[in-house]
Amino acid sequence: MNRSRGEEEAPRQNGSAGRKKGEQQHSEDDEAVHHFDPADDMQDDDNDPSRRREIRSKYRDLISSVQQNREDMLNPTNNKLTEVLEEANKLFKDVRQAREAALDAQLLVVASDLGKEKASQMFSEGASFDPSAFAEHVLSFMGLNRLEVEEEEQQNGETAEGYLPPDAWHRLASRAQLCFRTAPSFHYMMGSFYAEPPPPKQRTERQRKAPTKEAQRIMPTQLKKMEESHQEATEKEVERILGYLKSYYQDDPTSDISYYEFVIDPKSFSRTVENIFHTSFLIRDGLARLYLDADKLPCIVPLEGEENEAGGSAACNQCIISISPKTWRELIDAFEITDTMIQPPNAPTE
Amino acid sequence: MAQRKRLSGAQTSSQAKRPSGSQAAPEDEDDQTFTLPSSSQVLRGMESLAPGQLEQKTAEVVQYFLVKDQKKFAIRRADIVKHVLKEQRNIYPEVMRRAAATFQQVFGLKLVEIEQKNHLYILINSLEPSAAAPPSSSTNPKTGLLFVVLGLIFMKGGVARENVVWSTLKKLRIDPREKHEEFGDVRKLLTEEFVRQRYLEYIRIPHTDPVEFEFGWGQRAEYEVSKPRILSFMGELHQQDPQTWSQQYREAHSSSSSTPSPSPSQR
Numbered sequence: 001m002n003r004s005r006g007e008e009e010a011p012r013q014n015g016s017a018g019r020k021k022g023e024q025q026h027s028e029d030d031e032a033v034h035h036f037d038p039a040d041d042m043q044d045d046d047n048d049p050s051r052r053r054e055i056r057s058k059y060r061d062l063i064s065s066v067q068q069n070r071e072d073m074l075n076p077t078n079n080k081l082t083e084v085l086e087e088a089n090k091l092f093k094d095v096r097q098a099r100e101a102a103l104d105a106q107l108l109v110v111a112s113d114l115g116k117e118k119a120s121q122m123f124s125e126g127a128s129f130d131p132s133a134f135a136e137h138v139l140s141f142m143g144l145n146r147l148e149v150e151e152e153e154q155q156n157g158e159t160a161e162g163y164l165p166p167d168a169w170h171r172l173a174s175r176a177q178l179c180f181r182t183a184p185s186f187h188y189m190m191g192s193f194y195a196e197p198p199p200p201k202q203r204t205e206r207q208r209k210a211p212t213k214e215a216q217r218i219m220p221t222q223l224k225k226m227e228e229s230h231q232e233a234t235e236k237e238v239e240r241i242l243g244y245l246k247s248y249y250q251d252d253p254t255s256d257i258s259y260y261e262f263v264i265d266p267k268s269f270s271r272t273v274e275n276i277f278h279t280s281f282l283i284r285d286g287l288a289r290l291y292l293d294a295d296k297l298p299c300i301v302p303l304e305g306e307e308n309e310a311g312g313s314a315a316c317n318q319c320i321i322s323i324s325p326k327t328w329r330e331l332i333d334a335f336e337i338t339d340t341m342i343q344p345p346n347a348p349t350e
Numbered sequence: 351m352a353q354r355k356r357l358s359g360a361q362t363s364s365q366a367k368r369p370s371g372s373q374a375a376p377e378d379e380d381d382q383t384f385t386l387p388s389s390s391q392v393l394r395g396m397e398s399l400a401p402g403q404l405e406q407k408t409a410e411v412v413q414y415f416l417v418k419d420q421k422k423f424a425i426r427r428a429d430i431v432k433h434v435l436k437e438q439r440n441i442y443p444e445v446m447r448r449a450a451a452t453f454q455q456v457f458g459l460k461l462v463e464i465e466q467k468n469h470l471y472i473l474i475n476s477l478e479p480s481a482a483a484p485p486s487s488s489t490n491p492k493t494g495l496l497f498v499v500l501g502l503i504f505m506k507g508g509v510a511r512e513n514v515v516w517s518t519l520k521k522l523r524i525d526p527r528e529k530h531e532e533f534g535d536v537r538k539l540l541t542e543e544f545v546r547q548r549y550l551e552y553i554r555i556p557h558t559d560p561v562e563f564e565f566g567w568g569q570r571a572e573y574e575v576s577k578p579r580i581l582s583f584m585g586e587l588h589q590q591d592p593q594t595w596s597q598q599y600r601e602a603h604s605s606s607s608s609t610p611s612p613s614p615s616q617r
Contacts, residue, residue, distance in 0.1 A: 134501070172498075181573075
């Protein structure tokens, strides 16, 4: 803070410096003016423009070298700052005019800034705190895997060494928060109120409305149709199969209808699976019943009216039928199935 | 006395309306209120209040603080007066006193005035964090970043040049020029958000060409962050006795005792 005040005043003080008040007014002007400057007890040398220019240029060089080699100068192992100050002292011997004095002051500001930095370095040196060592320790704490070098390097170029897990910062935060007495922030439990407005939602809705208006008019009918046809397909198929079952039963009510003979299509495994699937609806809805015959083979029979109700309350068994192409073929062989009892639906219709 | 009766009567009615704030105030609150009249103006203001209005305003201020604190920006007195108290601004000190008591007794939070000049307030936890306590539901990764920056500043003796901070963060895979997957725009986070939240100060170093900045601890950090704990975590990280940083150790243990005890504003 002191420095700042110092610098603003420095050029003025140094410039006038008590001895050359008269020059102050002209110092910013062209060199030529000085020839007419009455208030001087200077030697000729002092008025030599090239000499003045040389001094100023030396000062500027010095200042820029300090600014550019800042890190170097901060290094405690060399004496560059002292060298610069000595150099400046030498130059100052020839300083006669305000402009040079101002440059001298500017150099002083730069040098004292360096001095401050050096002093703060001394502070941390006493306690030896090295930011890069600190960073390394933090990385270790965050769970850096230093072995996974190559992969990361390919992605990130030079800087990355090792793999940093994605929860690295969370890991650090969960330990670091013990240093914080942060008030837990308040949130509504049910989220009825959010401080942030939800603008994106509204925007997308508005945008969507305009173009889809026409499409929406057509869409519902289309969609309905598809859904209906799909559901109906299953329902129709179930009913169709029930029709087959009933007709086979009516053909000969006394003989058992073998379940496997009924559902298996010897020409198509997928048709077989479909038949099993649809037949299961008949069982579930109590329209048909499965039972084992004398040979412990599953048989199927359609149920009618009262029977169906009685059965519904009594039997709540569930069973899972699994079938693979292999067992399917074995069953075809075992039951000597040559033709399907349930005709594929599209064959007659299409 | 008549006043007290009126107010305590009013309290029950306001309780029904707004349970969040006034429920908190215990019964003897009213007694304290009237044994400590802060100024005649406040008294006059209180007299002119409709029954229950003081509790009502207190509850509103409490709620205002809770919602405002979500973003962790400091809360300005001017905003409280403007948005909550409005024409009842003359009872401000009393409302704040009560709000502070509510925060302390109900929420375990301390209402702290971090800047006398602009009357800025923050809330901090009056309970010490402890490892034994159940971890809060969500740890904010920004706390980790804050620790790195505040710790660095502290270990550097109170200020850290911007380039030191960035070069340290760079080693931690944070490049201010790139969007970080956890923190987004880190430069903005450090120099704007953390500054507005008063965790950091971002100060231009005078007479530097090109312009340079340095980071320091913000007012919130001074109240909210424990230097001894930072130092002991440092020791843990470096596997080093914190006392070996003698300068910092002295600083941490002198300032922690002298940290201005957060007093609810009297004016």
